[in-house]
Amino acid sequence: MKILVCISNVPDTTAKINFTSDNKEFVSAGVTYIINPYDEIALARALELTEGTGGTVTVINVGDATTEPTIRKALAIGAADAVRINAVPRDAYFVSKQIAEYVKQNPFDMILCGRESSDYNGTSVPMMVAEMLGIPSVSSTKKLTVDGSSATIEREIEGGKEIISVPMPFVAGASEGMSEPKIPNMRGIMSARTKPLKVVEAVPVPELAKVVSFDKPVQRSSVKLISPDDAGKLWEMLRDEKKVI
Amino acid sequence: MAQDRFQSHDYYLMDELLTEEHKLIRSSVRDWVKKEVSPVVEEACQKATFPKQWIKGLAEIGGFGPYIPEEYGGGGLDQVSYGLIMQELERGDSGLRSTASVQSSLVMYPIYTYGSEEQRKKYLPKLASGEWMGCFGLTEPDHGSNPGGMLSNIKDKGDHFLLNGSKMWISNAPFADVAVVWAKDEQGIIRGMVLERGMKGFTTPETHGKWSLRASATGELVFDNVKVPKENIFPNVKGLKGPLGCLNSARYGIAWGAIGAALDCYDSALRYAKERVQFGKPIASFQLTQKKLAEMITEITKAQLLTWRLGVLKNENRATPAQISMAKRNNVNMALQVAREARQIHGGMGITGEYPIMRHMMNLESVITYEGTHDIHLLITGMDVTGINAFE
Numbered sequence: 175m176k177i178l179v180c181i182s183n184v185p186d187t188t189a190k191i192n193f194t195s196d197n198k199e200f201v202s203a204g205v206t207y208i209i210n211p212y213d214e215i216a217l218a219r220a221l222e223l224t225e226g227t228g229g230t231v232t233v234i235n236v237g238d239a240t241t242e243p244t245i246r247k248a249l250a251i252g253a254a255d256a257v258r259i260n261a262v263p264r265d266a267y268f269v270s271k272q273i274a275e276y277v278k279q280n281p282f283d284m285i286l287c288g289r290e291s292s293d294y295n296g297t298s299v300p301m302m303v304a305e306m307l308g309i310p311s312v313s314s315t316k317k318l319t320v321d322g323s324s325a326t327i328e329r330e331i332e333g334g335k336e337i338i339s340v341p342m343p344f345v346a347g348a349s350e351g352m353s354e355p356k357i358p359n360m361r362g363i364m365s366a367r368t369k370p371l372k373v374v375e376a377v378p379v380p381e382l383a384k385v386v387s388f389d390k391p392v393q394r395s396s397v398k399l400i401s402p403d404d405a406g407k408l409w410e411m412l413r414d415e416k417k418v419i
Numbered sequence: 420m421a422q423d424r425f426q427s428h429d430y431y432l433m434d435e436l437l438t439e440e441h442k443l444i445r446s447s448v449r450d451w452v453k454k455e456v457s458p459v460v461e462e463a464c465q466k467a468t469f470p471k472q473w474i475k476g477l478a479e480i481g482g483f484g485p486y487i488p489e490e491y492g493g494g495g496l497d498q499v500s501y502g503l504i505m506q507e508l509e510r511g512d513s514g515l516r517s518t519a520s521v522q523s524s525l526v527m528y529p530i531y532t533y534g535s536e537e538q539r540k541k542y543l544p545k546l547a548s549g550e551w552m553g554c555f556g557l558t559e560p561d562h563g564s565n566p567g568g569m570l571s572n573i574k575d576k577g578d579h580f581l582l583n584g585s586k587m588w589i590s591n592a593p594f595a596d597v598a599v600v601w602a603k604d605e606q607g608i609i610r611g612m613v614l615e616r617g618m619k620g621f622t623t624p625e626t627h628g629k630w631s632l633r634a635s636a637t638g639e640l641v642f643d644n645v646k647v648p649k650e651n652i653f654p655n656v657k658g659l660k661g662p663l664g665c666l667n668s669a670r671y672g673i674a675w676g677a678i679g680a681a682l683d684c685y686d687s688a689l690r691y692a693k694e695r696v697q698f699g700k701p702i703a704s705f706q707l708t709q710k711k712l713a714e715m716i717t718e719i720t721k722a723q724l725l726t727w728r729l730g731v732l733k734n735e736n737r738a739t740p741a742q743i744s745m746a747k748r749n750n751v752n753m754a755l756q757v758a759r760e761a762r763q764i765h766g767g768m769g770i771t772g773e774y775p776i777m778r779h780m781m782n783l784e785s786v787i788t789y790e791g792t793h794d795i796h797l798l799i800t801g802m803d804v805t806g807i808n809a810f811e
Contacts, residue, residue, distance in 0.1 A: 247443055358443065360494045361479075
């Protein structure tokens, strides 16, 4: 079984988020990048599914050379080889097209992604890749088991869960619970030095969407505390300052 | 302990001096510590037990012999990698780092450096995997800073040596499978050897009642007419330079480790100072708190740069014992001062197990004494710059 895991290179979840003065671009200086946490779950499950079966896990990333430390970490965790599509990821359509074009030339039994990336929270790459390849896609996957040439998948839905069966090949977006992210061990880090990392040039993709600007959430204003003995003041503030009553 | 919210601090962008692999090693060890150590270390210290489940994890993340060549089961990594591993382990707890230091620098290092090929093949792979744990016997009840005065001795009995004596303050002793022991031969020359648990006359009573390094097992080594096979003696070293070579490696790791403990204290103090409100504003807004925090990060930053440079020198095989002494002494003292200031910033909370401060502080009281005391390292620097020995 050959599994492809799509990994995004995203800012550490504790990174300070800032944009350029024209609010058009993220400021990456001084930011530590990591594997998108949902993608780490997908990678961990892929390794579990292939462990001891002779199957292989390949990771693919759309990014320039600065993403290679993140790719090496995926190799250290246990992926057998890696592919980097040499382009700065513009948007979900661009990324999906690159992955789909690669898979058309290099088929896999299963393509696992995180259910969304923690940077721009797009959520659309898994579905777009599946659509471009004409294969099933499943989002928010909580459990995934393989039975012969199909997989049984448990999805989280409002108020319960959904159990579905899909034939291979398919695309699934990993959610919490599918597996636990793995910490690279020393042997993994050492072997990652020599594992193959293939760089493939990007295919041309039309620009369908453009970011106009980014805005950070409005900062919460400070809390005003009112003494319990002075509860009437609250009513006055709501009426006179906030004018909500 | 409450949730481990640690974030590292790199005021002078020292990360730019590291390779991507260094950073991956560091983040992997940090992740392992957050997952496996932080949730249980407080209780382990309160109960004074060493969590044995750490051994397997320590082996997997490269805590045992990271710079020993791969053919003997080690990691084949450089000295900066070793330092970063020690830093992250001690960020978790000095006792945890001590266990790894002893295994790597005091047991695997001498077997690799002074041992025969048979000894290397027999012991190193099992020590690297954590299947066997080791300890190191140099200090004696009456000989600490003066190891050359040791009383432990071996007598040649033809096909074996007969070992008598005792060692004290030995990390890992209570559960160690093997012990690297130093004793004088009949000519008064210090020799090194490997003992195995089960040898008749060799016992390892545990030391109880410590207020420091409580999550690390400490004990004695007692030798009562222990028959040591001649093939267990290190063939490639004689004299005090044998154990001192091991200590150089361990002290180098401690210099890095102390930065980890200091970073943990500083990180906790910085967060606490910004969250704790008194007189209507965070205590971080008061000048006396800022003085403490500013001095902490200044000293940490100086130690980081000193130690990185020492690592580069060590990689080039140019680090002198005196340079290592300076870094060990400076960094452990720095960490202890940072812990004390951080304790003040935490107020009463600083003495509880909700925060790591008091645990680090108590641990560091051992670290500033073992592997060459604070004063002895000063005299090493003094001797190095004046050329005059002030020890005796």
